[in-house]
Amino acid sequence: MKRFFIGALAFVGALSVLFVVGLVGLMVLASASKPSVPSNLVLELDLENPLPENSAGDSLAGAFGEEPATVRDVVDALEKAGSDARVKALVVRIGQTGTPAATQEIRDAVKAFRAKGKKTVAYSDTFGELGNSTLSYYLASAFDEIYIQPSGDLNITGLAFELPFARDAFAKLGVTPQYSARYEYKNAVNSFTEQDFTAPHREATERFTQSLFEQMVRGIAEERGLTEDVVRGLIDKAPLMASEALEGKLVTGLRYRDEVMGELKAQAGDGARFLYVEKYLERAGRPHVVGDTIALVYGVGEVARGKNRSNPLSGGQGMGAESVAAALRKATEDSRVKAIILRVDSPGGSYVASDTIRREVQRAKEAGKPVIATMGGYAASGGYYVAMEADRIVAQPGTLTGSIGVYAGKFVTADLWHKLGVNFDTVSVGKNAEMYGSDAVFTPEQQARLDATLDRIYEDFTTRAAAGRKLPLEKLQSLAKGRVWTGEDALANGLVDALGGYPKALELAKEAAKLPADARVNVQVYPRKKPASAVLSELLGQRGENSEDDAVTVSALSPWGGLVAGLRQVYAVGAKLGLVEGHRGELYAPMPEASW
Template sequence: MKRFFIGLLAVVGAMTILFVGAVVGLAFLGASSKPGVPGAVVLELDLSEPLAEHVAQESLASALQGDKPTVRDVVDALEKAGGDSRVKSLVVKLGGSPGSVAVVQELRDAVKAFRAKGKKAVAYADTFGEDSSGTGAYYLAAAFDAVYVQPSGDLSVTGVGTETPFFRDAMAKFGVKPQMGKRYEYKAAVNSYTEQTYTEPHREELERYLTSVVEQMAAGVAEDRGLSAEQVRAAIDEAPLLATRALELKLVDGLLYRDEVYAKVKAEAGEGAKLLFLEKYLERAGRPNTQGPVVALIYGTGAISRGKSSGGNPVSGEAGMGGDTVAAALRKAVEDERVKAILFRVDSPGGSYVASDTVRREVKRAREQGKPVIVSMGTYAASGGYFVSMDADKIVAQPGTLTGSIGVYSGKLVTQEAWAKLGVSWEPLGVGKNATMYASSREFTPEQLAKNEAFLDRVYEDFTAKVAEGRHLPLEKVREVAKGRIWSGADAKERGLVDELGGFPVALRLAREAAKLEGEVRVELFPKKKGTAEVVAELLGNDHGDNSDDVEAAVAVWAPWRALAARTQALHRLGVQLGLVGERQRVLSAPVPDTTW
């Protein structure tokens, strides 16, 4: 019997080895037969939906997203294509907003760099906004050589706005009492709970941020379209515009349907030119910056918490920056002798004070050990997002990046009365005078309230002192621009909180300069890991066609799951706004306006 089992195990082992060998062989065969880049290519990109900043390979979000490109993918692909003689032009389909203000500006920079190398870029939309604002999509389109819209479409460039819910009175009706403290008047993250309308500081900071964005957009579109900023502002005030009116105002170059645009682009590219999705091109042609000394690219995306990062929550659609994970990546980069500099991409509204300080410490230690650190800010790097950035050698932000919010808040929602209305009584019990201090069933005692206020003072003083040290600014000046106030990247630069405006290319240039590197560099992602989700997705055949003419059937497999994820994420955002979902407190967190544009 023993020999039988040993023999059986041997057979199973042999079959396993043969199976693995077959899989590896098939993978190798598939890789070796992988199609290349045709001799004449028109790159095609669909930006109907917002681009993700970064999706960790091991996350479920990676499987749900499939092979949709990220911000860096698009920037890298256009940089690579700019120097590729096979690539003749680029055609981009726009619909809704492709992302935040900062993301749109990053893409605009990439398109302009592509065009500067002699390549043509064409933008097309069936409409720039239908019963919604298409301002962001048009702002991006204006950076192209030509902009076309369907004859029945609109140009709804109505400007930039936001809505903030206030539910203090509603919570009072339900018996929920907020006990929140903040430092200082501009720290508006708690205002939805404690106010019923905008306070003057809250209104002031939001209006200034939105005004800064409109100023940037009007100036950019004016330069792109050969108009004055006043003409652009007048068009915004007149919008929504019919397509014919947009043509009269020289905001678009023609009224064409998709088939007409694509036929025109292919004809101009020359006989035999083929469409190829930009993400497929990147996969086949490879990324730029792959030779030479290593610059480590480390992402810090999402709300900051202690512990490990979360690759992407399928419920919220958001990644989480774990202090331990990012700190470990920074240490790995420092220990790697090949790494000469670190590019730290931050896209976070903040979160845990302790976790933020954990990451900041490793940034500082990296510099002390001779590894320059350059921060590149994405959509936002505010509060805790600014905390992790402030000790870098240089900070780069887009003009529309939301940053600053140097401040703190903490507290709780007391639900004792709400539960009593339901006939439920929560009875806290603890050993220790303040063991139940943060229990939601009881209000703070006067002594506990004083302790919470003392905590806020300590964190704020520490935050501002560290900003002064890291940014080499007088403490008095820091406290003038702090107070929890958010700033656009452009305004933050004027106040010494940011060094340069731009995106990945600017940050990479500064990294090379700081490390005194000449010539090409190799940008390497830290930590580098291929997770199970990607492998599973590949095994399930999660692959798109090469261009939009042959993609529909493949996309249909994943479409229902993505639609479900989108609805779930919308419900999650509503829950967060109502205070029903999320952590009790994120002491270094900024109010991120849900900007419509």
Template sequence: MKRFFIGSLAVVGGLSIFFFGGLIVLLILGASSKPGVPEQVVLELELDERLVEYVPEDSLASAFGSEQLTVRDVVDALEKAGGDERVKGLVVKVNGPPGSTAVVQELRDAVKAFRATGKKAVAYADTFGETGNAMGGYYLASAFDEVYVQPSGELSITGLAIETPFARDALAKLGVKPRMSKRHEYKAAVNTYLEQTYTEPHREETERFLTSLFGQMVKGVAEGRGLSEEQVKAAVDAAPLQGSEALEAKLVDGLLYRDEVYAKVKEAAGEGAHLLYLEKYLERAGRPNQGGLTTPTVALIYGAGEIARGQSRANPMSGDVTVGSDTVAAAFRKAVEDSRVKAIVFRVDSPGGSYVASDTVRREVQRAREKGKPVIVTMGTYAASGGYFVAMDADKIVAQPGTLTGSIGVYNGKMVTAEFWEKLGVNWEALGVGKNATMYSSDAEFTPEQHAKNEASLDRVYADFTSRAAAGRKMPLEKMQEVAKGRVWTGEDAKERGLVDELGGFPMALKLAKEAAKLEGPVRVEVFPRKKGAAEVLSSMLGEKQGENSEDEAAGVRMTAPWQPVLEQTRALYRLGTQLGVVGEERRQVLSAPVPDTTW
């Protein structure tokens, strides 16, 4: 019986290996037999959901060719298509905004650059918002040559709004006492727990970045549609608009169904034109800036997600990514050591996180520059608080006008939950050896001495942040302290205050990187850390060490194994409890600027 049991397990294991091996072979064969790009093609893109910023190079999807479309994928595909004679035009179905204001601006820039090559771009939607606000989707569409909407559709371009929850009174009813401190008055991340409405600084900050974003969008729509800003504002105030009203206001070029729009696009492209998905085109035509191995290389390093100590982590089920300081730091070291790499572009898309982890990454940016490798930061949706901390020592910082950045500040503390647990009949008792062993216990208030220590820690971190930011930006400390205070700025406002150097996206960052490294002609853009093969990714998911030393291991991304979603759900519930202050501890020395979702 024992032999039979062991033999059965061996057969099952062998069949499993055969199955996975066969799957990998089929995928490789499929990849090697891809068709080419037709001689006459119109690129087609359907924006059904938000574009991701980054698919980890160690992810299983990336190993077999990413199925998730990234912001860079669209930008690169349009840049490549602009110089490709086979590509005659572009048609995009806009089902909603592909992301934040900054992401939309990155795509608008790419569309305008594509049009500048003499090729036509058409946007279509069945409706711009049926029951909700579609300001973001229409803002993108307005960058195209022509915009069409279905006859039964509408333009619900009603402006921008933010709804912020304040739970101070609810926490009090639960018996939860927030004991949080911040530096300084604009650091609004903890206001949800401490306040019941906006403080004056919080209101001022929020209204200003909403006004800035709205102004950018109105200006963009006006330029794209050949209207005055007053006309666009009047249309927004009159929205939702029926299709006929939008046509009369010159916000769309016609009321057509999908088949009619696509027929017009193909007719304009010439007889025999084929439609081809943009992602398929990129797959077959390849990216721009991909010269041979002897071409000067610009390293592209991503810092996308919340910043934490240790290795970066990615969940293949949810797509969530964490910026691990060890992983990003190792990527910088490898780029510095690579003689082919002449400059580094660092893409930051993060609301921040750990102060210590942020400082680890900042140090590697500094070291890269000391080793003669220029570093150019390009900011995505946000690069705020810790996200700004990792960027501030770069040679140049590039942001979109709608990027949310700055938030130079810090918060920390804890939630005291003794009364909450008492109401549930639960008694927590903490035992510790050492005067301050239970300082951050959620069962007791800070003593006066502990409170003083906590405040001193905040002062130290804030002083370090502002002084380093002033040095990195070559700005007098007094001036930096005026624009810090934990305040979030749009990229447009941040440029005026010296926190960023240029407005733009990937192309602008690459241009500045070439200038800083004194490079002329073609360059090769290569993502660091390197992309891993399927076998390496699978073994990583099984917990096997990757690489021969700590440098190789640190440069990887720790993948969440397929059997961990249940654990992740449990952790998610725990994190929710932590946020509400009913379980766990609040993280200390946090450089984070969670920004409420903008309704648009």
């Protein structure tokens, strides 16, 4: 019997060895058979849906299919392709482009690609069928040629921001929003406490709307060889029929997709093939993979304590202070890292969580690691807080940033429950044990304590921002008060240092690290993204060895995409009304519904 067991174990061991050898062989074979980049190709990009800022590190999407290309993926692919002789042109189907800042990031990448002698073509069956397409067309204007179907339209009708105000609705329900803010421009809770724009709220919204509009008009005019007055006139006339868009020199021609693709293929020459941008990046590899290391750390979504997270209903991500702080620590402690780029795309959130991340930025600088912050679509309130002490801050002209301010409070629901016949009875010890309970308004003493907390946070925020931006406190406070600025206005006011995106941040990171401008560098994302197997292990309750592991809290992403998409629509309605997560952070700047 003993021999039998020994023999069985030997047999199992031999099988294990053969399995490992076979697995290694398959990996080598797979590597050897990896598709190559065609010798003559046209890059293709589908922008029917907005690009995400970053692919969540806790996502199981990779286990159920390919993850969508991100903003950085497209920027990197076009930079790589610009110097690749095999790539003859770029063709992009344009639909929804995301935020103005994300649009400008892609727009800049397209213009840099063109500057290297590559042809670019944008097409769409229609720009905004019965909907606003001003932002989408703004992106298209950066291309050499723009085509739409003869049956299409060009709905460049301008910009609009819409925000619901529900004070009266809450009153009818018996709900009293009791919130305080610092100061008059901090409009995070105006949807609950007001029935219309306040004067400061309207002033700030009108200014950043006008700033964004001016940027788009200027960009369209420059690229299409028109005056700004002509562009404004065409916008005021829109929606435009295809023939009117052609007459106004806003499009190059009226063609169907097959005609556009056929001509591009013919121009590229014999054997030309089309290849999606994300596939090209996968095969050709990213730029910036050799040389001194520059760390890239993402801070995406609402700032909260704990680890990064994703929400399958909203489709959004959360910036977990624990995860981002750990990534910054690892980058700081890695002797190979010469500088850190912190990519922020966030409307804000928790004050404490924001301060946790800010502290690690400070510690990185103290350790001799320069930190360059680059802002995506939003870097407001807590999103600005985490970036304000970076050595340099880069924003797109259309980034919504600032909102240096704070709010806090609660909903009082006693009348609602009374109408429903529900009574809450409480036993408590401590004079303020029920301070944040929803059954009663703040007492004068409790309101005084809340006000003291808000004053302390606002003083801390403005003092640190003034020091980080090297501005007199009085000057910084005049720009604060909770006001949101575009990146273009933020630059003029000293709240950011430069306009641009990833390439500009990399340029400044090299400069801060005292590397030559043409130095080759390896841009490494921290933390490294985990494979689906590791994510699955975490879902099953397994944790890393210590708190410095790259583990994140995960939300299982169902492969039933249709169901999730439907639930997201319901979730979005609830989010607007404040009935689901959101609006919880003290440093938060909700962005109004945009029509662009």
